[in-house]
Amino acid sequence: MKVVSLVPSITETLFDLGLTTDEIIGRTKFCVHPKEVADKVEIIGGTKNLNIEKIKSLKPDLIIANKEENIKEQVEELMKDFKVLLTNIETLEDNYYLIKQLGHIFNKEEKAQFFNLKTYEAFDIQKPEKKLKVAYLIWKNPYMTIGGDTFISRILEELGFENLFKNEKRYPEVQLEDLKEADLIFLSSEPFPFKEKHIEEIQEVCKNPKIMIVDGEAFSWYGSHLAKCGNYYRDLLEIFK
Template sequence: MRFHYTFTDQMGRTVTLPHLPQRIVSLVPSQTELLFDLGLQDRLVGVTKFCIHPEEKVKEKHIIGGTKNFKLEVIDKLQPDLIIGNKEENYEEGIASLQEKYPVWMSDIYTLEDALEMISQIGQLTRTEAKAQELVQGIAAGFDVLQPVQPAIPTAYFIWRNPYMAVGNNNFIDHLLQRCGFCNVFANQPRYPEVSPEQLQATNPKLILLSSEPYPFQEKHFAEFQEMCPEAVIKVVDGEMFSWYGSRLLKAPAYLQEVVKEVKQGIAH
């Protein structure tokens, strides 16, 4: 079966591969996990320091720096024949430098549909179509039965502290909030706005979700949010389940359904 050499990535750019990729570098944690789940462990040579799943297997790979500061000399030594990145998680200058030397395929994810398309396309790039379709179908089936809370609950989702940063619109977390029936009170803001206590109070959320990543929110932070919004239900959530758009999405619907259930109980009380 002849390998298809030319692909279009999710940023609309043409990516030409000289042959079936054998030396892949991944610049995005959720896509790294996907590559392992597609059975590409032996063809994946480089990952970022933030690529933490699957825990034991990523330790065997070369670290090429962070998602926003690549060690270009390390990547050069690895001589990749495919680099897989993401528009939001990586930085333009670094990607531009890599594109001068290597085939770079970029994802651009805003919705579940975008994520499923990314999984399918990486399956085509790497000749793992059957496994990719199995993942896509499993993820789609899980989200088909996710029951959102009704009526929608005004919700603030925080990703950072000092300064407070929340999730705005036009990003994957906002999309998953909507899927759960959580109406993002900052949906009229840029993608990740800084939020003052006064702004938070003005939106009057009934629910405040504190993400476990990138800032490691914990229950000890509840008091400061409760002081700003005494009536709100506050909950720490697994940030990976709301923001990772690779094969981890197989686990997300069951987790999100549990969050919806706990939130309904909390608000009822």
């Protein structure tokens, strides 16, 4: 089966399940894991600016898209000519069924079960005794955070944190003054590449909260990626014991 993946975390999952570059024939420029094989796959644009004609020229048997990461109109255009699997991952349970579904489609049930078990183990860790309020920033100029209806917020909750903006929707803009009630401020390494210098800028306004850069992929990439984050989560939570 010839597959075009429009979702970075799903591209990684397909390779982890055992698919090869003979089967995965198209990916976005953000599909970078695992690098040694992803680099060999044809790039068909970005997640939100797909090269529709290039995808058509590849003549895939299946295109895998995501409700949040891809543009609705572009996915609908592809649906006119191709079979499209449209995914929507909001919770760990959704993630479990995604991996199980992909395992079934590609006859990789055993590998799928392995990654689901490893994901369960990754979150089977001791949580902080106190539920710390976290402001998780994903963007600068303007500063943007995550609402309670996002996958990132669900991962925070699974790790025993409380999203300071859990009552907001999607990705609201915030002012630094809005972060003062947080116990912790997490600066994500993606999509905006926060650096150490940004910690100093934010600390000038938010005097008390602990501010740290976190691995954005560990909070936002679903699929098999979560199964590899167990040690990262353990090390992170160890700081707050």
